[in-house]
Amino acid sequence: xxxxxxxxxxxxxxxxxxxxxxxxxxxxxxxxxxxxxxxxxxxxxxxxxxxxxxxxxxxxxxxxxxxxxxxxxxxxxxxxxxxxxxxxxxxxxxxxxxxxxxxxxxxxxxxxxxxxxxxxxxxxxxxxxxxxxxxxxxxxxxxxxxxxxxxxxxxxxxxxxxxxxxxxxxxxxxxxxxxxxxxxxxxxxxxxxxxxxxxxxxxxxxxxxxxxxxxxxxxxxxxxxxxxxxxxxxxxxxxxxxxxxxxxxxxxxxxxxxxxxxxxxxxxxxxxxxxxxxxxxxxxxxxxxxxxxxxxxxxxxxxxxxxxxxxxxxxxxxxxxxxxxxxxxxxxxxxxxxxxxxxxxxxxxxxxxxxxxxxxxxxxxxxxxxxxxxxxxxxxxxxxxxxxxxxxxxxxxxxxxxxxxxxxxxxxxxxxxxxx
Amino acid sequence: xxxxxxxxxxxxxxxxxxxxxxxxxxxxxxxxxxxxxxxxxxxxxxxxxxxxxxxxxxxxxxxxxxxxxxxxxxxxxxxxxxxxxxxxxxxxxxx
Numbered sequence: 001x002x003x004x005x006x007x008x009x010x011x012x013x014x015x016x017x018x019x020x021x022x023x024x025x026x027x028x029x030x031x032x033x034x035x036x037x038x039x040x041x042x043x044x045x046x047x048x049x050x051x052x053x054x055x056x057x058x059x060x061x062x063x064x065x066x067x068x069x070x071x072x073x074x075x076x077x078x079x080x081x082x083x084x085x086x087x088x089x090x091x092x093x094x095x096x097x098x099x100x101x102x103x104x105x106x107x108x109x110x111x112x113x114x115x116x117x118x119x120x121x122x123x124x125x126x127x128x129x130x131x132x133x134x135x136x137x138x139x140x141x142x143x144x145x146x147x148x149x150x151x152x153x154x155x156x157x158x159x160x161x162x163x164x165x166x167x168x169x170x171x172x173x174x175x176x177x178x179x180x181x182x183x184x185x186x187x188x189x190x191x192x193x194x195x196x197x198x199x200x201x202x203x204x205x206x207x208x209x210x211x212x213x214x215x216x217x218x219x220x221x222x223x224x225x226x227x228x229x230x231x232x233x234x235x236x237x238x239x240x241x242x243x244x245x246x247x248x249x250x251x252x253x254x255x256x257x258x259x260x261x262x263x264x265x266x267x268x269x270x271x272x273x274x275x276x277x278x279x280x281x282x283x284x285x286x287x288x289x290x291x292x293x294x295x296x297x298x299x300x301x302x303x304x305x306x307x308x309x310x311x312x313x314x315x316x317x318x319x320x321x322x323x324x325x326x327x328x329x330x331x332x333x334x335x336x337x338x339x340x341x342x343x344x345x346x347x348x349x350x351x352x353x354x355x356x357x358x359x360x361x362x363x364x365x366x367x368x369x370x371x372x373x374x375x376x377x378x379x380x381x382x383x384x385x386x387x388x389x390x391x392x393x394x395x396x397x398x399x400x401x402x403x404x405x406x407x408x409x410x411x412x413x414x415x416x417x418x419x420x
Numbered sequence: 421x422x423x424x425x426x427x428x429x430x431x432x433x434x435x436x437x438x439x440x441x442x443x444x445x446x447x448x449x450x451x452x453x454x455x456x457x458x459x460x461x462x463x464x465x466x467x468x469x470x471x472x473x474x475x476x477x478x479x480x481x482x483x484x485x486x487x488x489x490x491x492x493x494x495x496x497x498x499x500x501x502x503x504x505x506x507x508x509x510x511x512x513x514x515x
Contacts, residue, residue, distance in 0.1 A: 045448070327452055334448045353503070355449035357491060371491050373498025387498030391490070402463070402490050406453065409462035414452040416461075 027054035028344045030337070031112050031122040033102045033284055035059030035087060037066075038128030038314030038329035040418035045334045047093040050341045056120060057090060058112065060101040064419075065155035067188060068326055069411055072361060074165050075198035080158045085419045102129075102284050107307040124340040126302075128314040128333060129282035130154070131187050131324075134293075137278040138180065139252035148255040149273040153187065167272045168199065173207035175271030178260045180250035181216040182278045185294065187315045187324045189222040190370065192276055194360040197227065200235040201363050213268060214241040215260060217249040222323070223360060223368055223390050230362035230400075250275070281316035294318035299376045301339035301349050302332055311336040321383055322356060322374055330414060331355045352376055356388075359407030365397075367404035444506040446499065458511045472505075472512035479504045 030053045032043045043057045064085045072078040087097045101115040105125060112120045133151060135142045141149070150164040168177070177199055181192040196214050203210045220243070221227070231239045242248035244263070252261040253275060260268045260275070280286070280293030288295045288304040295312040296305040302317065304310045313336045314329040322328045331354045339349035354374040361367045372388040374381050391403060451457075453464050460466030467475065481487035482496035483504075499507070 330452055331449055334445060338445060350445055353446050353449065353498075355452070355495070355498075357453065357495075369491055371494040373495060384498040387494060387496075389494050399490055405463040406490060409455075409464040410453045413455045413461040413464070416456050417451050420456060 027052065028123045028341075029054045029056070029121060030124050030126065030340060031120050032057045032126045032128065033059075033105075033112060034128035034130060034282075034314065035061065035064055035090075035097070036128060036130055036314065036329070037326035037414075037418065038130075038333045039126070040064065040085075040087075040090060041330040042126045042128060042313065042333035042337050043090055043095045044093060044418055044420075046337045046341070047090075047095055049334075050337070051094075053341065054096075055094070056096045056098060056122075057087070058098050058100055058102045058114065058120070059087070060099060060115075061157060062099055063087070063157075065158045065161070066326070066411075066415065067153070067155055067191070070152065070155060070161050071191070071195045071198040073161050074152070074168065074195065075202045075361075076165075077198070077201075080161060084158065085415055087419070089419045105284065105287075105307075105310055107310050110309065123344060124309060124311065126311045126313060126333070126336055126340065127285050127304075127316065128312075128329065129284045129316055131279040131315050132282045132286075134278040134280055138250055138275065140255065141253050141275055141277055145253060145255040146275070148258075149253060149275045151276055152274060153191075153276050153279075164272070164274055168202060171207065171210070171271045174209040175207070176211045176213050176268075177203070177272045177274070178268055178270030179212065179214045180253075180260055180273070180275040180277075181214060181218075181221075181248075182276055183217040183244075183249075185318075185320065185324060186276070186279050188358075189323050189325075190227075190358055190360045192216075193221055193223070193227045194362070195274070196239055196241070197230065197234075197360070197362045200231070200238050201361075203238065204235055208238075210238070210271075212239045213270065214239065215248045215250050215262060215268070216241060216243050219243045219245060222358075223370055225393055226368040226391055227360070227362065229393060230366060230368070234363040234366065279315075281312075285312055285316040288312065289316075290318065292318070299381045300335070300352055301343070302336040303339075311340055319381065322354060322372065322381060323358065323370075325356055325358050326414065327356045327358065328354065330417065354381070357410065359403060359410055361404060361407060362400070365404050366400040367407045368400070369403055369407075444503065444510060446503045447507045447510045450507065450511075457514050467511040468514035470512060472508040475508035475511060476504050479508065 066083045069083045104113045150160045152160040152164040247262045247264045249263040281289045288306045295317045297317045302311045313333045315324040335352045356372040359369045368391045373384040455461035458467035482492040
């Protein structure tokens with residue numbers, strides 16, 4: 001660690017009345033809450049880029065199960081162990097990893113209170129807590145219902161994904177898999193449609209008389225033409241997608257009867273139900289959230305509008321037009337860390353550029369992508385015109401094959417960036 | 421006594437010392453696919469240690485839609501010339 005002669009620090013701090021600088025040269029304390037795509041990226045990047053930061057990561061889980069590639073677990077193409085990552089790599093980088101649950105942030109006192117009783121003091125805090133599910137937003141869908149109608153949208157320790165996988169394995173051929181999909185915004189916009197694809201991939205090989213009934217609360221979705229091209233080409237009539245205007249919005253569930261009920265009263269009885277409910281920022285960030293449930297942030301520093309000094313990255317913020325994706329969480333976490341470090345030194349935050357790349361597997365050797373490059377303009381975050389966009393349409397087997405290969409490499413790269 | 425701007429510079433320089441290779445943040449965006457330090461991953465090309473002019477020329481060709489690729493054209497069109505130069509120089513300096 002670089003240190004400045006102590007006398008110089010004291011002189012500087014005294015003369016300029018900038019205590020933050022003095023702390024920065026000793027060990028400015030960065031506390032990161034949440035060990036997923038945003039939090040692990042922030043903690044790793046902070047140690048790599050700003051070794052003078054003292055970094056503590058608070059995360060209740062002993063290992064992280066990724067949402068990305070969870071759909072391949074459902075398809076039987078991955079085991080859950082292959083998408084589970086330990087925090088030992090971050091420890092080796094010098095991150096203090098505390099396995100506890102953060103209960104509350106006090107922006108005035110600059111402390112984070114933990115469920116285990118400890119209170120952590122910070123100079124800057126980065127919250128990347130992810131999402132909470134809005135239990136009850138769909139009538140009858142609560143935590144008990146989720147055991148019978150798994151969401152598999154918060155990976156937790158993997159239980160939800162394992163449950164949905166087991167139900168698919170136990171379903172007889174000819175069954176209907178019902179999937180309830182929420183309105184925007186929600187975690188991973190293309191995720192439900194990759195899930196439809198991967199379940200179809202499994203059913204086609206093992207239960208080819210089965211159907212997928214996708215009930216959607218909206219009119220359109222991410223990469224829609226590309227997904228639907230792929231579904232027709234690979235799975236024929238197996239998938240039925242129902243938009244809101246054709247009564248696709250699920251408003252009530254009956255877990256005992258395995259019924260998904262839609263807005264206009266249609267009751268769909270299904271063999272397996274995957275209910276992805278509406279979402280909001282996770283509890284720790286909720287005090288800083290706007291009325292819509294997501295945290296409005298400064299587009300450059302990612303400090304919460306309601307709590308300067310508290311940076312909120314990942315799915316919990318309102319980052320539109322950027323999607324709630326792992327890549328965006330990684331990209332914005334680095335900008336938030338760089339901004340926090342700059343502000344601790346009394347400097348201006350760096351000028352940001354944000355990246356997103358989201359691959360979706362549609363079938364064997366068949367993946368599609370959406371890319372975005374974003375900058376901060378006069379009206380906040382905006383996509384760079386002319387850049388980004390989705391994969392080309394058409395009969396392009398080599399493009400689809402390469403994107404499937406690159407998707408696998410993306411997964412390995414980004415998880416190494418976070419955890420290695 | 422140091423004036424504040426100089427002091428700020430001195431602090432920044434000292435704080436930056438331990439990691440010699442300070443990637444521009446734009447280069448951080450590459451790592452999510454090209455691997456830590458741009459070392460390559462699976463079917464995705466390595467960037468580290470390649471000639472800076474070659475890397476910049478490749479990026480400009482992607483941007484001009486003159487080089488086939490899956491997603492790099494879409495990404496390169498979001499970069500400025502200055503960012504392409506900085507990112508290329510950064511990866512060229514890595515081994």
